[in-house]
């Protein structure tokens with residue numbers, strides 16, 4: 001879920017919202033006009049037309065109420081309604097995997113060829129392993145000879161055992177794998193089934209047989225987000241034929257328009273449980289409708305950002321940082337510290353895009369690792385006192401620091417300015433004010449631990 005995701009949709013909706021917000025008062029005609037634009041944007045994003053129709057009708061009905069149009073900020077209210085309805089469209093809450101109280105939990109992965117089934121079986125195993133589970137991957141895709149090998153290679157890579165009996169009957173393999181898991185004390189069995197180019201009775205027959213034989217706690221359907229409405233149709237067929245508990249929507253890192261993500265729950269009733277966001281083994285995320293909606297609506301995904309920050313930051317240090325922020329004692333030393341932490345979090349651009357209001361501006365900005373090296377050098381050339389009180393740094397000190405760091409006076413000045421701006425921004429974050437979506441939906445996480453330096457130009 002990175003750059004480019006749902007970009008067209010997102011940009012169009014944001015334009016509409018900008019117009020709405022710029023109007024002090026809204027009339028019914030304004031709302032109708034905005035909803036026409038929203039409808040167009042959704043259709044162009046390949047959202048199912050019936051879903052679009054219902055969605056727009058609901059938003060319109062709620063927006064045209066007296067209390068909205070006569071409120072102090074009608075534009076904001078309408079945007080809030082769009083956001084809420086979009087969250088509802090995708091299922092409202094994030095859905096978890098059914099873990100059986102009596103191990104092993106059996107997960108059956110189904111889907112068409114090339115959707116990313118094998119890859120996501122391994123990603124899922126990797127994720128569960130990190131959560132302390134002991135998964136077993138089972139190779140039941142016996143028709144594509146490379147599939148077994150592929151699973152074995154991935155299993156090796158993530159250090160998860162793979163059960164395979166070659167070209168044996170898949171129903172037998174699945175049944176035998178449960179015994180194997182039991183005997184080895186493995187508590188999650190993930191069955192990679194065969195795919196086909198199209199849905200056909202033979203495939204469904206086989207999947208049904210496996211289902212009857214292993215009684216999975218969870219049947220997850222893997223669909224490719226890039227295929228838009230086709231993905232939704234595929235999901236509908238699989239659900240009717242087999243009964244599906246959840247969907248893994250893959251390739252959301254690509255240039256997808258959003259149709260599948262926004263329609264599939266409404267059309268099939270199956271929630272999206274996970275999103276695939278890349279080819280690497282850690283490129284899987286639980287699917288949070290609320291976060292997805294904020295991303296589409298350009299509100300940024302502060303929650304994901306916070307989580308990423310939490311992964312990279314160590315708890316204790318983060319708490320200290322939070323204290324400093326509250327007391328406004330954040331110094332250039334801390335800035336340097338954080339910058340080093342930030343490096344661990346991955347590409348800066350993708351992080352910056354998640355910040356509300358930053359996403360669009362940052363689209364074309366290159367965050368350069370070399371700049372970061374310069375920033376480090378500059379801070380290292382300061383005295384301890386200067387790092388604590390950057391206000392001390394006037395002309396002659398600037399010159400000295402520039403010389404010491406092999407940079408220029410302008411660069412030193414720019415860094416100081418950025419630091420100052422950042423302090424302001426962080427005060428906002430720390431207070432949880434100004435940024436509408438901060439901490440929403442997660443109690444007690446309001447404004448927590450978000451002290452990121454942003455060394456951009």
Ligand SMILES: Nc1nc2c(ncn2[C@@H]2O[C@H](COP(=O)(O)OP(=O)(O)OP(=O)(O)O)[C@@H](O)[C@H]2O)c(=O)[nH]1
Pocket residue numbers: 111112113114115116117118119120141144147194195196222250251252253254275276277278279283
């Ligand atoms: N960019 C991106 N590529 C993905 C993602 N998931 C899978 N892929 C790629 O998509 C291709 C197909 O994935 P597989 O896992 O082999 O597909 P499959 O559904 O198991 O296919 P069959 O085994 O033939 O049924 C591979 O090249 C994967 O690397 C994703 O989330 N993002």
